[in-house]
Amino acid sequence: MSGPTATPEPDAAWATVCFRATPSGAVPRGEGLDDRASFVVWRSDTAQGLALVRSDPLPPPADRHAYPYPPSCPHAAGPLPCDVHLWVDADRPGRTGLMEHADVLVSRVQLPLASAHRRVCELLAGHPGCLAAAVPDTAAMCVVGVRDRTGAVSFVRPERGGSAAPLPPHVVVSVVHAWAVSGKSPRALRSVVAMPRR
Numbered sequence: 001m002s003g004p005t006a007t008p009e010p011d012a013a014w015a016t017v018c019f020r021a022t023p024s025g026a027v028p029r030g031e032g033l034d035d036r037a038s039f040v041v042w043r044s045d046t047a048q049g050l051a052l053v054r055s056d057p058l059p060p061p062a063d064r065h066a067y068p069y070p071p072s073c074p075h076a077a078g079p080l081p082c083d084v085h086l087w088v089d090a091d092r093p094g095r096t097g098l099m100e101h102a103d104v105l106v107s108r109v110q111l112p113l114a115s116a117h118r119r120v121c122e123l124l125a126g127h128p129g130c131l132a133a134a135v136p137d138t139a140a141m142c143v144v145g146v147r148d149r150t151g152a153v154s155f156v157r158p159e160r161g162g163s164a165a166p167l168p169p170h171v172v173v174s175v176v177h178a179w180a181v182s183g184k185s186p187r188a189l190r191s192v193v194a195m196p197r198r
Contacts, residue, residue, distance in 0.1 A: 010057035011092040014070045015104070015170065017178035019080035021052035021073070023195065039195040040167065042175055044188040050195060053171050083178035087170050090123055104177050105133040106170045113137045117155065120145040124153055132180065134173035142172045146186040159191035167194055
């Protein structure tokens with residue numbers, strides 16, 4: 001009898017980022033069995049706070065039905081609104097068609113800084129409807145490019161946690177995306193790390 005197997009990382013998901021969530025024991029879950037959620041601590045030039053990042057994975061590529069939106073957050077809007085967007089792993093060939101609809105593109109392949117920067121540029125240039133892209137550049141950093149309303153791209157390199165357990169790039173870029181669509185400057189974000197365990 002083999003031991004428990006880890007659930008594979010999704011290659012595409014609806015991400016919900018909630019800046020108003022507060023940890024209260026149980027982490028809110030999505031509709032499906034494969035949903036994932038984690039509390040993160042974000043830090044900007046002038047403030048810091050908590051956010052809940054939930055991923056509701058999409059069905060495998062063979063499943064052709066529509067992808068319903070995940071459940072919304074059950075509270076009134078706050079100073080930073082909750083954000084729902086679609087992220088896709090750009091290195092998974094089975095999701096190529098879905099990449100045209102993605103708000104966020106992610107690579108999980110860690111690259112040297114200059115190469116990570118070039119990869120982010122390639123992802124955004126090849127997908128003009130995509131707002132943000134991320135590539136990990138070291139064990140603790142992530143290169144994120146965010147397109148503004150004029151089409152110009154801003155780059156930020158938030159810390160994503162220590163080398164023992166860095167946050168996945170899709171979590172980091174999801175927070176950056178939510179931050180940017182709320183009207184804040186992506187360059188103000190300095191780190192997005194896992195909330196320390198109590």
